[in-house]
Each structure stands twice: as C-alpha cells, then as structure tokens.
Amino acid sequence: MNALLTSSQRQLVRIISESGPLSRTEMANLLGLSKAAMSGIARDLIDLGVLHETETVYGQGRPSVRLDLHPECAFFVGISLLEDPAPMILCDLNGKIIARQAMPLSRDPQVIAEAITEGLPSLLETHPSAKEKLSGIGIALSGFVDETQSNCVQSTLLNWQDVPLAKIIRERTGVETFIENDAKAVAVSEKLFGSAREIQSFSVVSLGDGIGCAHFIDGKLYRGNHGGAGEIAHCTIEPGGSPCRCGKRGCLDTVSSMKAIKEMSRAEGLECVSLSDIENEASTGNAAAIRILHRAGSGLGLAIANLIQINDPGLILITHVEGSFDGLFGTVVNQAIETNVLPRYAGQTPIRIKRVDGDVWARGAASIAAHNFLIGPNTN
Template sequence: MLSAGHYQILSTLSREGSKSRTELAQFLGLSKATISGLVRDLLDKDILSERELVFGVGRPSVSLAVRADAAWFIGISMQDDPMVLVLTDLHGTVHARVELPRPTDPDECINALARATEQLRQTMGEAGDKLSGIGIALPGFVSRDRHTCVACTALGWRDVNIGTAMAEKTGLPTWVENDAKALILGEELFGPLRGSPDFSMVFVSHGIGCAHIVNGKLLWGNSGGAGEISHAPVTLENSDALPCRCGNKGCLETVASLLAISNSARKIGLPTTAQELTTLATSGNPEALTILHRAGSAMGIATAQLIQMLDPSHVVVMLDTALRNGVYGHALLHEAESHILNRVGARTMIHFRDFEPDSFARGAASLAARYFIFGQDDV
C-alpha cells in the first residue's frame, strides 16, 4: 500500500515533470530524509525510474520520473458504434486497441466488454499483473461515484450500474464518466495542458460536447450537466429553429455538429462529408459556403459565451481537420473573437486539435490512472 507521501511524489512528478530529490523536498516542503525514504520505496516497487544527472550548484543530482510501465489501464469509449477499447500505460500511450459492436442491451454490452478486456489482458503476457483498472466514457449522465449510467439516450439506458458489473466480471476496479468529461480529464492528465488550473474543451462530432476544468477541478455541476453546450440555444427565430433530439428547438447541435451539417447538405443534394463540403466551399459553391459559415459562426458564438462565463486560459476545440482548416474554422474564430469582451490581462487562447478516434478511450483510461497516481479522484 502507498502512503499519502508516496502519492504526493507521484502526483507532483506526473503534473510537474521530472525532478530531483532536492527539488521534490523543496516543492513539497518535506525533509530530504523523508523524500529519500519515500523515493526508495517507489523505486523498489518499479514505479519511479532514475533519469539523467541534473547539474547545478554543488554535486550533480539524479532526475526522477514516473515509469510508463509501472501500471496499465484499459479505456473504453462507448460514444459511437463500434465501441473502442485501448490499452494504455501510465503516460497515456496507447499500446493496443480493440473495436466491437455496441449492443444496447446492458447485459449483452457488459459481457462483450468483459470479453474484450480479457482479450487485451492476454496481449500483455506477464505484464498483465500490472493491469490496474478500467475507465469507461459514454454519452450520457453518470452518477457522482462514477459507477452508474444514470441516463443515456443513445443506448436507451437508465440507472445501469455498469461500473460495478464490469468490476465483478473482470476483477478490475472500474470508473465511468460522461464522454466529454473523460476527454478533458485525459487532457488534464496526459495532454499538453496537464496541470493547467482553468481550461475548457469542446469536441465537434456527430454531436457536440464540452467540459471544464476550473481551479484545478472538473466542473461537474449540480447533476453532472455542467458543460452541456450542445443544447445551448443559438437560433431563436421560429423560421430557423430546428428541432433537437432533446425536445427543444434551435440548439447548437442542430446547427454546428457534423450531423447537422450533413443533414443540411443532403437536403439540397450536396455531398455530406466535411471534406467534400469544404472543398466545394473553397471553390466558391455558395450553398456549401452558407452551410459551413452558418455552422462555424454558431460554434464561434457559443465559444464566446463559454469564454465570457468562465474566462478559461485556453479553449481546446477538437474537430475534423477539414472543418478546422476551412470555412467552418475561420468562421468559428472570427465570431468568437468578435464577441469576447476585451479584458485587462491575458486573453483566452483558442486551440484547434484534430479529432482522433481513440481520444475518448484514452480519456477513459485516465479515469483509472488518476486513482493510481493520486490515490483518489482529485478533480
């Protein structure tokens, strides 16, 4: 068992990067003797490794880092059909993946996931003993204890305790989270913004998702709904407002998502993929221009509203490369910049990131990794 002191060292090295024993003592406010003892334990357990020598005043010191192979995790994305399972190390690197159909029956789905988990475990050989947990990301509302899917429209689930069921079938502790929240937790732990106290993340796919880190903590909300930007109204005129799957009209998702763009293009006989539409718009096709500009502008206004309310240091927007580099991306940035109130001090930076198939599964794996690194859920 690891102590609070061990977890302090693990969390510091994970968030701050490699440090020497002296630097750890100064950073954590502990004596060098205490740090040396704790580090020795972690080295003996093959959780830390000693890296290059650090040269400075006095004798050179050894840099310490968390070993990537100290623990392994399985991340499961149920956002789309097929589901994606990945095997990651403690640095978030994906080493293996499996795809399988997404059954809507809970028992059938859980049994399929348990079998696929065992399939991934078998690929590890003797390292399978270091498989430490499972994380699941799904498109819906999840209980605060991260065990139960409270509601998921895509699957037709209500109150399905998938976390406990998977733990019983696999023997591995399992945590469940909303897909957007899992995505930002993966970014906070494994990505370039790790340790950043205030940032937001938006993804544009068939739907739209959003989540926030505020003061170093995941913004969960009263019922887990914080960040539901997809259902923010952006079209108020009755003639323009489209019905949304949530039952309302004029939601952002009905205008700016890939599904909305595809539906608009199909109605007027245009190609339905982002790449084809962007190519048409770039060549001057007025209808393609209108669809993409309208969608990107709506996303930009919603992004500006997000920034006005939360004032994050960064907003990461994950989307298709064609959208990022075309009319959609330009309209998004223009509208966001046009509607953000000028403030004294640093402005929020908007970063585009390619939408990658394994992003949600990798974020799900970070749910389990957090408990190994921090000893508890720290966000």
C-alpha cells in the same frame, strides 16, 4: 496496489503526474516537506517500482536527478461505447497504446460485462506484465454519469436510466472500473497524456457528430452538480431557431454539430459526407455552402466566447475528427470568438485546435482509469 500507498506517497505521485519529472528537492518544496522526508518517500516509491530516475540536470552544485512515474508500473484498459464494434485498448501510464481490439456493442450491461471479460485475456497477453499490473478499466459513453463514476444516470444513445455499469463490470471482472461521459473522458486524457498537462483550468470542446465539452478547473475535472457541466451543445445560440431533439429551439447542436451541417447541406441539395466536402463546395464559391459554414462557425464561436466570458479558462482545446479546421469554418469560428469576447481578453485565451483519431474515446476511457489510479477517489 494503490491502496497500499501512504497519503504522502499518493500526493507525490499526483504532483509528478501533473508537473512531469521533478527532482527530489523540487518535490519537497512543492509538497512543503523536508528534504529528509522526501528522500525516504522517493526511495520507497522507487523500490515499489512506481518511480524511476530519469535525466540528470546540471547546474551549479551537485546535479539533480529527475524522478518520473515508471510508465509500466500500471496498465489500463479503455473501452468506448460510442461505436459498434466497441474499441478496446490497452495502454500504459503514459497513455501509450499497446494493443487494440474490438468487442460487439450491446445495450445490455450484463452482455457488455461478459464481452469485456471475454476480451480481456487476449488484450493483456500483448504485454508480459500487463496482466499482473492491470490497475483499472475505464469506459466512455454518451450520457450523464454520477460523481462516483460508477452509475450511468441517463443515456439517450444507450437507452439507459440509472445503470450501475461500473459495479457490474467490477464484479464480473474483479478489476477496478470507472465510467465517464465521452467529452469529460477526452478532457481527462488531454490533462493526463495530452497537450494540457501543465494547465490547471481549461475547457475541451469536442466537435463531431455532436458537440461535447468538459472543464478542468483548478487541476480537477469539474463534473457539475448533476454531472452536466459542459452541456454546451444545448446552449441557445439562435433564440427561436430550429427545433432541437432536446425539445427546445436554436441549440448550438442544431447549428454547428457535424450532424447539423450535414443535414443543412442535404437540405440544400449538397453532397456532404465529411466537412471537407462542403468546404470544397464553399471554396468554389457555392453560396449555400458558404452560408451553412458561416452560420455553423458563428454559432460555435459565439458559444465558445460565452464560455470564455463565463469561465475565463487558461486554454480552449477544440478537438475534431473531421477533415480540417483551416478552411472557412475554422476561420469563422475564430472570428466569432474574437468579436464576442471582451476586447481586454480577446487573444488572451489560447485556442488550440487538435485533430484526433479514432482512438480518442477509448484512450479517454483509459485515462479515466489512470486518473483514478493516480489521484484516487479521495482528494485528501
């Protein structure tokens, strides 16, 4: 369906998805086209059901009519391979989740493809036009993905090496499929559906059992030369520090990930299932808890400060699933960022904290499919 759009039509879809609803005149200016050309392109896209007219904006002169993407012109399926069972969601172009189900996780690509094929019909049944308008499947996983978003180059969690997962699923289901690293998928969903819509360059730091990070640069996901951009978790934060599972020492992952915080707590004899537990201990004055949170927060703050110094992003978005960010940990993180960023910049880079729910990964996965639908593989 996307293939039958002309290049101008695709450009238009792209700027609307980036800038939100726009009038025809605004779009003409943004694309450098004449009003006459715009008029035709907009009409065609409305006829195709891709665009629709929304609010009317009154000013001096004839009011302008904003055009927006029709949320139900395309549907996407997103699957997260980070949990077992693997969540599987159906959502529309606005990122609205329409249906949710789960499938068994497997390490065998063929079995995954089979499970998806089996799960699809019941998922698509939840909306009358989802089946015919299904435009892509997205998959989020922990690991490295190549630039075609088709092959998983390496995944420790899944024990994969050069697995052409997207191709296998594409062949099995007949639906366009793309895979992506978990953190990068979250960044794309924040750009497409979330709070970073209008920001061209930003970084997402996702805090969970591990620490993920991904960058948008000049409006595009930057994947890095080997797909490894954003591997902040293995920045050395404490030179000569504790050994990390990656083989080196003092990685951010050994200090500030939830996994590390839990382990350090356990070593100190503290009960810690979630961040709140140790925050509670700290608030009652437990020295060990305070020490752990301080160390973790300073580490994460330093890493983010380095990121700011190196890339000067327009926003740092910290996403977390754990309890809260208002306690000692969050405070220390913010302080550490402040003290390690060039004073000229301190406070200049907005830091936004966002608590996310269990749907992040699946929704991120769906956004990968949506992104490929909206922007397409080619950057023409």
